[in-house]
Amino acid sequence: MSEDQKLPKEPPVLLPGAADFTDEQIETARVFFAQPVSFIMGAVRMDAMPPSDLPEVAFAGRSNVGKSSLINGLVNQKYLARASNEPGRTREINFFLLAEKVRLVDLPGYGFARVSRSVADKFQDLGRAYLRGRPNLKRVYVLIDARHGLKDVDNAVLETLDKAAMSYQVVLTKGDALKKSDQQFMLEATYDEIKRRPAAFPEVLLTSSETGLGIPELRAAVGRVLAERG
Numbered sequence: 001m002s003e004d005q006k007l008p009k010e011p012p013v014l015l016p017g018a019a020d021f022t023d024e025q026i027e028t029a030r031v032f033f034a035q036p037v038s039f040i041m042g043a044v045r046m047d048a049m050p051p052s053d054l055p056e057v058a059f060a061g062r063s064n065v066g067k068s069s070l071i072n073g074l075v076n077q078k079y080l081a082r083a084s085n086e087p088g089r090t091r092e093i094n095f096f097l098l099a100e101k102v103r104l105v106d107l108p109g110y111g112f113a114r115v116s117r118s119v120a121d122k123f124q125d126l127g128r129a130y131l132r133g134r135p136n137l138k139r140v141y142v143l144i145d146a147r148h149g150l151k152d153v154d155n156a157v158l159e160t161l162d163k164a165a166m167s168y169q170v171v172l173t174k175g176d177a178l179k180k181s182d183q184q185f186m187l188e189a190t191y192d193e194i195k196r197r198p199a200a201f202p203e204v205l206l207t208s209s210e211t212g213l214g215i216p217e218l219r220a221a222v223g224r225v226l227a228e229r230g
């Protein structure tokens with residue numbers, strides 16, 4: 001087989017030199033994420049969450065960055081997590097059980113909400129409390145809009161995660177909105193900004209819930225975390 005034939009049809013956009021996944025890891029993760037998934041509960045208080053008996057991976061990011069859409073993309077369902085173009089849609093911590101083995105956790109967005117300051121603070125504080133104090137949380141995926149890059153409010157969250165030694169990976173969303181050259185530029189610029197952060201996994205992924213770009217790789221990234229730390 002020639003080198004050309006070995007390449008996947010649409011090569012994933014990854015940082016140069018970043019660990020990429022074997023076809024087998026991608027396939028294993030695809031099969032894992034195709035298993036049954038269900039909504040467990042929405043929590044509005046730290047003391048009203050599911051027991052910490054199963055590993056969890058959480059999706060954090062600014063309001064409207066595409067957290068709920070990305071969870072839907074991962075499990076290949078349209079309406080599992082409620083997505084909306086109204087920023088501040090997710091106001092609870094929503095737990096989804098996948099394959100009876102892991103919970104995917106959809107966090108309320110931070111940074112902006114078209115709701116009153118006190119309401120916004122309330123659900124953003126809840127998200128922060130969860131990120132700092134959940135013993136079974138294996139990794140946080142911090143979503144960043146690929147068109148905008150890291151903002152001050154994102155860096156503040158990364159700072160909090162670094163201080164709490166809470167392992168996280170940065171994932172760019174809405175990659176479909178950028179040209180290929182801009183995608184690569186944003187990946188490299190974002191990687192440069194996070195590479196010295198102590199709790200950051202040193203690899204940035206680019207995704208699109210619209211086109212499916214990077215979704216197989218994100219599944220494999222979650223699979224890798226669960227294999228190593230689940």
Ligand code: GTP
Nearest residue numbers: 064065066067068069083084085088089090109209
């Ligand atoms: P909150 O719950 O309010 O914090 O928002 P969220 O981060 O869960 O975002 P959500 O998934 O609700 O998506 C917000 C908006 O972005 C919706 O209008 C989505 O259709 C849109 N969106 C999400 N993912 C993508 C994507 O990959 N590409 C594009 N072009 N739009 C997207």
Ligand code: MG
Nearest residue numbers: 067068089090
């Ligand atoms: Mg949401």
